[in-house]
Amino acid sequence: MTSDTHPALPEFEYVQPQTLNEASEFLSNHANEARPFLGGTDVFVRMRDGFLSPKYLVDVKNLSGMSLLTFDPQSGLTVGAAVNMNRIIASPEVQAHYPLLVKACRSVASYQLRTRATIIGNICNASPAGDVIGACLVLGGILHIHGINGSHEENLSAFFLGPGKTTLEPGDIVTAIHFPLPPQKCSGTYIKLGRNQLSDLSIVGVTAFGYKEPTCASGYRFRLALASVAPLPLMPTEVETHLAEHPISAEAIHEAARLASEACTPIDDVRGSARYRKEMVRNLSEKALTEVWKKLG
Amino acid sequence: MAFHKINVTVNHEPEQMVVPSNMTLMQMLRESLALTGTKNGCSAGECGACTVLLNGEPVNSCMVLAAECDGANIITVEGLARDKQLDPVQDALIQAGGVQCGFCTPGILISSRALLNRNPSPTEEEIREALVGNLCRCTGYVRIIESVKKAADMKPHQT
Numbered sequence A: 001m002t003s004d005t006h007p008a009l010p011e012f013e014y015v016q017p018q019t020l021n022e023a024s025e026f027l028s029n030h031a032n033e034a035r036p037f038l039g040g041t042d043v044f045v046r047m048r049d050g051f052l053s054p055k056y057l058v059d060v061k062n063l064s065g066m067s068l069l070t071f072d073p074q075s076g077l078t079v080g081a082a083v084n085m086n087r088i089i090a091s092p093e094v095q096a097h098y099p100l101l102v103k104a105c106r107s108v109a110s111y112q113l114r115t116r117a118t119i120i121g122n123i124c125n126a127s128p129a130g131d132v133i134g135a136c137l138v139l140g141g142i143l144h145i146h147g148i149n150g151s152h153e154e155n156l157s158a159f160f161l162g163p164g165k166t167t168l169e170p171g172d173i174v175t176a177i178h179f180p181l182p183p184q185k186c187s188g189t190y191i192k193l194g195r196n197q198l199s200d201l202s203i204v205g206v207t208a209f210g211y212k213e214p215t216c217a218s219g220y221r222f223r224l225a226l227a228s229v230a231p232l233p234l235m236p237t238e239v240e241t242h243l244a245e246h247p248i249s250a251e252a253i254h255e256a257a258r259l260a261s262e263a264c265t266p267i268d269d270v271r272g273s274a275r276y277r278k279e280m281v282r283n284l285s286e287k288a289l290t291e292v293w294k295k296l297g
Numbered sequence B: 001m002a003f004h005k006i007n008v009t010v011n012h013e014p015e016q017m018v019v020p021s022n023m024t025l026m027q028m029l030r031e032s033l034a035l036t037g038t039k040n041g042c043s044a045g046e047c048g049a050c051t052v053l054l055n056g057e058p059v060n061s062c063m064v065l066a067a068e069c070d071g072a073n074i075i076t077v078e079g080l081a082r083d084k085q086l087d088p089v090q091d092a093l094i095q096a097g098g099v100q101c102g103f104c105t106p107g108i109l110i111s112s113r114a115l116l117n118r119n120p121s122p123t124e125e126e127i128r129e130a131l132v133g134n135l136c137r138c139t140g141y142v143r144i145i146e147s148v149k150k151a152a153d154m155k156p157h158q159t
């Protein structure tokens, strides 16, 4: 069909349902043959590479409510599934209340790719390397899911089952992610270790988030999320516990970073060896936690 | 395979097209409309040579289905010049000498125009960030970045 040196998309049928119910029904009736998509920046690449060959691609981005980005000073932020990453980055409310989300989105690919790429696509792709997943985890993200039996909510922390595997059932469509209002005095950072910005998945990604919490012995609560170092995006609770129980100091953070490195189970691959990744988790966790602590004062 | 009837505006002209499900916007532009200014460098969202404006925002046209574009407004490099006047980003790229083989040029021009539309006086860092998705194997980027600074100082142009 073309003289391109690169593979064209294989044959499939593009389906555009009009309502969420129609979409869920179609997806459930064609459980092994149909796949929902938003920006397609993961799906199309995997289809061209021959890893996916759906008979139907179901476009869910134009369904009602999917493009809403709403902030409520009482309840927090709700990001519709079809909201692209550039909109997140440009939103004054997200910048003011969830700067970590802005930082994570900015680490993804290029401006023109982010016109299409979505947070929900990043999450549903369930790659341990997803750059935005860590921020969504530490910010306590809650998924809104529509299925054949109606709608339900699910904590992002319970969503991932393995590389590319989630708790979604056939017919399930994630419609939005909600973030509660972050604590008054909080701070976060994301450090992505990659060869270059564009199109390079992280070798290691470290998201750190912290806030003052008088009920903890240390007076602080920290959360850490690690990318590309385990089959799932990892939130080592050992780190959180250690920093809640011990007075925060350079030594306490050093030890917490060691615990983070112990907790991960990376693999050797073309992007880096397991040993290198473990070392980098220790170094970058220490750097990220220190940065957050300093900012909290 | 299914086909879809779509109405699009391409470079200010309305077009009615019938496109197969698996046709990308890039293929539609190059192969059906013969707008070969839009280049295919990778078909994978990595090189940016296929960048066009879709409803005013830059996208990798190799990563968009033509069937998704019903009702859309598309501007390719062929649509940047108006009334025989080059867009300032085009004038500036020529003046700065930022073209060598030219393969990246259409994508660079679209990304530059999109940047200046959302941010009329960008800093060098903002220019570099906006062009991260446009690879150039020839120029070393210095003159391309100079050209965007130059274009920002020129008279604005509506696209």
Ligand SMILES: Cc1cc2nc3c(=O)[nH]c(=O)nc-3n(C[C@H](O)[C@H](O)[C@H](O)COP(=O)(O)OP(=O)(O)OC[C@H]3O[C@@H](n4cnc5c(N)ncnc54)[C@H](O)[C@@H]3O)c2cc1C
Binding pocket: A035, A036, A037, A038, A039, A040, A041, A042, A043, A044, A045, A060, A081, A107, A108, A109, A110, A113, A116, A117, A118, A119, A120, A121, A122, A123, A124, A125, A129, A130, A131, A132, A168, A172, A173, A174, A175, A197, A198, A199, A200, A201, B044, B045, B046
């Ligand atoms: C050149 C290039 C560079 C990239 N760089 C990065 C990078 O730096 N960092 C990074 O993390 N990623 C990167 N990616 C991967 C990709 O862009 C991101 O993961 C993006 O966030 C995916 O969003 P999307 O909307 O395009 O997802 P899609 O491709 O539309 O969907 C992704 C997955 O989610 C499923 N899905 C989509 N929507 C729903 C829904 N509503 N309900 C249930 N399931 C759904 C799909 O079936 C699919 O399995 C890159 C991709 C390319 C092509």
Ligand code: FES
Binding pocket: B039, B040, B041, B042, B043, B044, B045, B046, B047, B048, B049, B050, B051, B060, B061, B062, B063
């Ligand atoms: S051809 Fe589309 S990004 Fe390379």
Ligand code: FES
Binding pocket: B098, B099, B100, B101, B102, B103, B104, B105, B135, B136, B137, B138, B139
């Ligand atoms: S001028 Fe040759 S790739 Fe840029």
